[in-house]
Amino acid sequence: MRAGDLxxxxxxxxxxxxxxxxxxxxxxxxxxxxxxxxxxxxxxxxAQMKARIAGLGIRTITINVFPTAIQSAAxxxxxxxxxxxxxxxxxxxSLVVPIAQxxxxxxxxxxxxxxxxxxVTPDYLHLFDKFYPLAGRFIHELDAGQKIAVLGAxxxxxxxxxxxxxxxxxxxxxxxxxxxxxxxxxMVARGTIGNQTLDDYVYVPLSTLQGLTGSRQFTTxxxxxxxxxxxxxxxxxxxxxxAATFAAVTAQAQxxxxxxxxxxxxxxxxxxxxxxxxxxxxxxxxxxxxxxYEESVRTMTLILGSVAAISLLVGGIxxxxxxxxxxxxxxxxxxxxxxxxARRRDIRNxxxxxxxxxxxxxxxxxxGVGWLSAWLGSLFGRWPFVIRGYPALVAVGFSxxxxxxxxxxxxVRASRLDPVEAxxxx
Amino acid sequence: xxxxxxxxxxxxxxxxxxxxxxxxxxxxxxxxxxxxxxxxGPSGSGKSTLLHLMGALHRPTQGQVLxxxxxxxxxxVDELARLRNAKIGFVFQQFHLLARLTxxxxxxxxxxxxxxxxAARxxxxxxxxxxxxxxxFAHHRPNQLSGGQQQxxxxxxxxxxNPKLLLADEPTGNLDTRTxxxxxxxxxxxxxxxxxxxxxxxxxxxxxxxxxxxxxxxGLVQEERRARG
Ligand SMILES: Nc1ncnc2c1ncn2[C@@H]1O[C@H](COP(=O)(O)OP(=O)(O)O)[C@@H](O)[C@H]1O
Ligand SMILES: [Mg+2]
Numbered sequence: 001m002r003a004g005d006l007x008x009x010x011x012x013x014x015x016x017x018x019x020x021x022x023x024x025x026x027x028x029x030x031x032x033x034x035x036x037x038x039x040x041x042x043x044x045x046x047a048q049m050k051a052r053i054a055g056l057g058i059r060t061i062t063i064n065v066f067p068t069a070i071q072s073a074a075x076x077x078x079x080x081x082x083x084x085x086x087x088x089x090x091x092x093x094s095l096v097v098p099i100a101q102x103x104x105x106x107x108x109x110x111x112x113x114x115x116x117x118x119x120v121t122p123d124y125l126h127l128f129d130k131f132y133p134l135a136g137r138f139i140h141e142l143d144a145g146q147k148i149a150v151l152g153a154x155x156x157x158x159x160x161x162x163x164x165x166x167x168x169x170x171x172x173x174x175x176x177x178x179x180x181x182x183x184x185x186x187m188v189a190r191g192t193i194g195n196q197t198l199d200d201y202v203y204v205p206l207s208t209l210q211g212l213t214g215s216r217q218f219t220t221x222x223x224x225x226x227x228x229x230x231x232x233x234x235x236x237x238x239x240x241x242x243a244a245t246f247a248a249v250t251a252q253a254q255x256x257x258x259x260x261x262x263x264x265x266x267x268x269x270x271x272x273x274x275x276x277x278x279x280x281x282x283x284x285x286x287x288x289x290x291x292x293y294e295e296s297v298r299t300m301t302l303i304l305g306s307v308a309a310i311s312l313l314v315g316g317i318x319x320x321x322x323x324x325x326x327x328x329x330x331x332x333x334x335x336x337x338x339x340x341x342a343r344r345r346d347i348r349n350x351x352x353x354x355x356x357x358x359x360x361x362x363x364x365x366x367x368g369v370g371w372l373s374a375w376l377g378s379l380f381g382r383w384p385f386v387i388r389g390y391p392a393l394v395a396v397g398f399s400x401x402x403x404x405x406x407x408x409x410x411x412v413r414a415s416r417l418d419p420v421e422a423x424x425x426x
Numbered sequence: 427x428x429x430x431x432x433x434x435x436x437x438x439x440x441x442x443x444x445x446x447x448x449x450x451x452x453x454x455x456x457x458x459x460x461x462x463x464x465x466x467g468p469s470g471s472g473k474s475t476l477l478h479l480m481g482a483l484h485r486p487t488q489g490q491v492l493x494x495x496x497x498x499x500x501x502x503v504d505e506l507a508r509l510r511n512a513k514i515g516f517v518f519q520q521f522h523l524l525a526r527l528t529x530x531x532x533x534x535x536x537x538x539x540x541x542x543x544x545a546a547r548x549x550x551x552x553x554x555x556x557x558x559x560x561x562x563f564a565h566h567r568p569n570q571l572s573g574g575q576q577q578x579x580x581x582x583x584x585x586x587x588n589p590k591l592l593l594a595d596e597p598t599g600n601l602d603t604r605t606x607x608x609x610x611x612x613x614x615x616x617x618x619x620x621x622x623x624x625x626x627x628x629x630x631x632x633x634x635x636x637x638x639x640x641x642x643x644x645g646l647v648q649e650e651r652r653a654r655g
Contacts, residue, residue, distance in 0.1 A: 341511020341539040
């Protein structure tokens with residue numbers, strides 16, 4: 001039988017029982033609409049959740065390096081710059097910002113207040129959403145080595161409750177010296193992101209802080225993965241870069257220790273090598289946040305999957321039922337067609353075509369109904385309305401599969417009828 | 427005359443629960459090319475069974491059915507379907523038309539399975555309807571036609587793929603005597619055009635229009651005789 005004949009025959013048969021055909025189509029419409037709506041709603045809700053979790057710094061990877069044996073400030077600066085570049089080149093990593101932290105204090109009349117100083121580069125600003133200077137500016141490239149400061153919102157409020165901080169000089173007691181910092185900006189209040197309290201810091205140029213405190217401190221790097229899904233992969237890539245780098249540094253240090261560290265540094269290097277089994281670096285991701293995120297996506301997917309499966313199953317059973325009834329009703333027709341030369345596969349295809357027409361019609365209508373209800377849902381739920389191409393294809397493809405799957409048994413049964421028996425059927 | 431269909435020691439059992447019923451008990455019969463044969467006999471004697479075997483709708487339990495010398499046992503189910511489609515035309519007592527199709531669409535049905543191009547079907551169907559004198563009713567549905575007209579549509583359908591063998595099982599059984607006579611005359615004239623015709627009937631005056639009569643009784647050929655002089 002030609003494809004055109006199959007389609008014509010299927011449509012004619014369905015037209016003969018319009019109500020019945022409409023009800024079978026409705027079963028599929030409901031199934032597919034449920035799938036499409038759920039996919040769309042979950043996509044919307046997931047997008048919203050993703051944005052929220054991303055705000056929590058899920059993409060952030062914290063790298064601590066402990067250069068126990070590196071002595072000179074110049075060596076520390078070189079290491080920092082080199083390592084930053086190498087880490088930034090790692091796969092799945094979009095941004096690396098070196099930071100250094102130091103504690104200081106400032107005297108307010110008779111009292112003294114402790115301060116957390118964070119040495120950062122200008123890129124620090126790009127690690128967080130909606131983190132920008134409310135007044136003045138953030139640290140620029142040209143500020144390297146300059147004694148300037150940008151205040152977190154809480155610090156600004158505490159130190160300058162009445163005045164505009166920008167342009168003021170803040171004298172900080174730091175590493176046994178009194179250092180005057182000129183305030184050039186105040187950041188917007190951003191609160192806590194992950195484990196970072198952005199509002200409590202005094203931000204200064206990294207090179208300035210390294211110059212003031214010397215190089216004994218470990219250095220921290222904050223890296224950002226390209227997206228929430230690749231955090232673990234980015235962390236692994238970073239570990240790889242660190243391992244390679246430190247193997248090279250260690251090898252070189254062992255070959256010509258004095259060239260690398262100087263006399264005293266060499267002793268310290270070997271002492272560290274003997275006494276410390278600890279890794280010279282650590283890489284930390286926000287596991288809890290990642291797990292929460294992945295868990296919610298899993299749950300959503302599971303809900304989606306069950307709804308899809310159940311509703312399509314119900315629709316499919318409806319199709320099978322209708323097709324079985326149809327085969328019995330048309331036993332004589334099958335006999336007639338066989339008598340005039342229909343092969344088994346012609347009969348089978350005829351009934352499959354009917355099931356397929358029902359399911360595709362239901363699939364397309366269901367797609368429309370599903371999108372409509374997803375759109376309404378997004379209005380009520382206040383999440384973004386997300387239309388995806390692939391769920392649409394999946395839904396229509398799935399309904400076709402349901403048609404073929406559940407139509408197959410009745411169709412094969414029809415095709416196996418004995419022509420003479422079928423002709424005698426009353 | 428070369429035999430078009432030949433039955434050799436054909437036995438046909440129908441399963442009846444645990445046992446089976448033997449409807450044909452060893453029939454030898456040959457139908458020559460261009461012959462007009464009537465099969466007659468009492469109800470339940472196995473006439474329809476015999477016709478179904480000749481028409482490749484059934485396979486024998488024992489014995490052989492040969493069509494143009496080809497043993498049908500060697501053909502697959504699909505090959506039997508193709509044989510029915512191309513070389514055999516059936517006409518049934520109950521007409522067996524599809525109610526939702528018009529006359530010409532019913533006639534076109536065998537062409538659907540012969541994969542005749544849709545554009546060519548209509549013309550051929552109308553020609554077949556013209557042959558049986560029903561040109562004016564091409565767009566009528568079966569329920570808008572009399573019994574005799576419905577049987578003519580069924581004959582047109584049997585003719586449309588230009589088969590070698592025309593098989594008719596009690597084609598006048600549901601018709602009044604006069605209409606039945608007309609249908610029989612149609613078969614006589616189709617035979618006159620060179621077609622092989624086998625007609626089953628328990629009415630002697632219809633069987634008498636054939637060239638040869640085979641009388642069945644209890645699944646065996648009881649008697650064969652010449653008719654029409
Ligand atoms: N499908 C069947 N199952 C069981 N018995 C059948 C079947 N078809 C025919 N028979 C039996 O076989 C015998 C011959 O039937 P049939 O060939 O139809 O005879 P006829 O056409 O001469 O009346 C009858 O007794 C009938 O009851
Ligand atoms: Mg009979």
